[in-house]
Amino acid sequence: MSSDLRWFAFAILGLLSLATVAGVLGAWLSRSDKARGAAADANSRLLAWWFLAGSILGAAWLGQTALAVLFGLASFCALREFVSIHRTRKGDHRALFLAFFVVLPLQYVFVALPWYGMFTIFIPVWAFLLLTARAAVAGDTTRFLERIAKVQFGLLFCVYALSHVAAIPQLTPKPEDGIALLCWFLAVVQLSDVFQWVWGKALGRMKLAPTLSPNKTWGGLIGGILTATAIGAALYWMTPFSPGRAAAFAAGACFLGVLGGLVMSAIKRDAGVKDWGASLGGHGGVLDRVDGLAFAAPVFFHVARWVLGQGL
Amino acid sequence: MIALLIRLLSGVQTRWVGVEPAVRPRVYFANHLSNLDLPVLWAALPPAIRRRVQPVAARDYWTMTPMHHWLATRVFHAELIERKAITHENNPLRQMEAIIDRGNALVIFPEGRRNISDDGDLLPFKPGIWHLARNRPEVELVPTLLDNLNRILPRGEWLPVPIMASVTFGAPLRLGEGESRESFLERCTAALAALADDREEA
Numbered sequence: 228m229s230s231d232l233r234w235f236a237f238a239i240l241g242l243l244s245l246a247t248v249a250g251v252l253g254a255w256l257s258r259s260d261k262a263r264g265a266a267a268d269a270n271s272r273l274l275a276w277w278f279l280a281g282s283i284l285g286a287a288w289l290g291q292t293a294l295a296v297l298f299g300l301a302s303f304c305a306l307r308e309f310v311s312i313h314r315t316r317k318g319d320h321r322a323l324f325l326a327f328f329v330v331l332p333l334q335y336v337f338v339a340l341p342w343y344g345m346f347t348i349f350i351p352v353w354a355f356l357l358l359t360a361r362a363a364v365a366g367d368t369t370r371f372l373e374r375i376a377k378v379q380f381g382l383l384f385c386v387y388a389l390s391h392v393a394a395i396p397q398l399t400p401k402p403e404d405g406i407a408l409l410c411w412f413l414a415v416v417q418l419s420d421v422f423q424w425v426w427g428k429a430l431g432r433m434k435l436a437p438t439l440s441p442n443k444t445w446g447g448l449i450g451g452i453l454t455a456t457a458i459g460a461a462l463y464w465m466t467p468f469s470p471g472r473a474a475a476f477a478a479g480a481c482f483l484g485v486l487g488g489l490v491m492s493a494i495k496r497d498a499g500v501k502d503w504g505a506s507l508g509g510h511g512g513v514l515d516r517v518d519g520l521a522f523a524a525p526v527f528f529h530v531a532r533w534v535l536g537q538g539l
Numbered sequence: 540m541i542a543l544l545i546r547l548l549s550g551v552q553t554r555w556v557g558v559e560p561a562v563r564p565r566v567y568f569a570n571h572l573s574n575l576d577l578p579v580l581w582a583a584l585p586p587a588i589r590r591r592v593q594p595v596a597a598r599d600y601w602t603m604t605p606m607h608h609w610l611a612t613r614v615f616h617a618e619l620i621e622r623k624a625i626t627h628e629n630n631p632l633r634q635m636e637a638i639i640d641r642g643n644a645l646v647i648f649p650e651g652r653r654n655i656s657d658d659g660d661l662l663p664f665k666p667g668i669w670h671l672a673r674n675r676p677e678v679e680l681v682p683t684l685l686d687n688l689n690r691i692l693p694r695g696e697w698l699p700v701p702i703m704a705s706v707t708f709g710a711p712l713r714l715g716e717g718e719s720r721e722s723f724l725e726r727c728t729a730a731l732a733a734l735a736d737d738r739e740e741a
Contacts, residue, residue: 307703308703317689
């Protein structure tokens with residue numbers, strides 16, 4: 228782990244410790260049932276943050292392969308949540324088995340190698356054609372297009388898009404610089420989420436998308452993105468960019484993160500669920516936590532690759 | 540340990556909708572989707588109940604290999620029953636009544652075999668549950684909806700897909716005064732189907 232990254236790790240763990248002290252005090256001081264409920268909710272989210280930050284910093288310390296394994300597991304959990312709430316039929320069984328146990332691991336192997344020419348086309352070309360064919364051969368034509376579309380969307384979003392996070396270390400000549408860039412990207416997108424929530428509580432009036440996410444407000448969105456952009460610029464030393472470029476990348480990543488959250492909200496509403504699962508305490512499921520990342524990562528990866536001069 | 544492993548692998552979520560978990564003689568009657576039903580339902584129960592529950596399982600399936608037999612009798616404490624050639628001596632009803640009389644809870648699958656339809660309509664219930672309700676009227680019959688298990692491991696497949704299962708326990712039923720067999724079986728089926736409809740709306 229480079230010294231830059233060590234400072235970052237200390238900062239994140241310090242921030243979490245502060246929040247934990249505040250959370251324990253809050254739970255202790257709250258008198259009403261409502262306040263106690265809010266404190267318990269915040270603390271269960273905080274516990275999940277400890278778990279997430281711990282596993283990411285641990286994997287960053289171990290290196291690129293560990294990060295690929297970690298995000299592979301995240302993709303697995305996310306895809307599992309995505310497929311579980313949609314009604315697939317018996318004819319999809321073999322295609323789903325291939326998606327979980329062949330396509331997903333292979334995608335992360337290609338990312339870890341790294342084999343740029345393969346991991347950027349593997350799912351859109353190979354998995355798209357072959358899994359669709361596998362489902363057709365099973366012979367069940369009821370709602371066929373709808374069913375294969377769901378499997379393909381799950382793969383593209385939960386596996387293909389999310390795997391680009393694990394590919395970020397390839398953007399720099401030295402892998403440890405790339406790992407610092409990956410941590411910067413994760414911190415910016417996740418902090419944008421946290422600060423959108425904070426600003427939304429503080430000055431949220433105008434609803435952003437009442438039918439999709441009733442809790443999201445314009446005030447929260449702008450406050451959250453501006454705060455995260457400022458943090459991204461201040462942490463520019465973790466990136467190969469100038470402060471100005473770091474700010475532009477941070478703002479773009481946060482904006483895409485918001486779009487990712489809205490898209491996944493629309494899918495959740497359509498399927499009639501509020502959260503994708505319950506595995507991460509107050510956050511919901513894994514997919515609730517990574518939806519923004521999955522949207523932001525491929526765009527960030529390709530634009531940064533272009534800016535850093537590796538060509539389109 | 541085994542219960543924890545099954546819960547982790549099946550990602551099972553347990554919901555108590557119309558009933559609270561309690562250690563007492565009860566009959567949990569569930570829809571039958573997959574060979575995984577029995578292990579997952581068993582693992583989804585709280586440990587205190589799990590120790591006092593005996594699922595009823597088909598002898599022909601669960602004695603196929605020594606491994607099946609060991610799991611059924613040693614791990615799940617299943618009561619193995621005959622499905623074919625029922626005589627006075629091996630009538631499964633007596634075995635089920637004995638479980639209740641021991642103060643244990645019972646898990647039964649009144650459909651009698653795995654339901655392989657993709658639309659989820661229940662198969663007609665076997666009358667055993669009515670006999671049981673008549674002979675042991677004090678026992679609560681808890682409708683238990685298993686979901687997604689047929690997607691994890693459908694009949695005829697041997698590779699599981701890691702979809703998350705769910706188990707929902709609904710409001711208990713009892714046999715009404717002088718209630719006929721047809722009307723009671725219909726009521727049991729409706730209670731289980733209603734849990735499935737709630738899930739669709741939720």
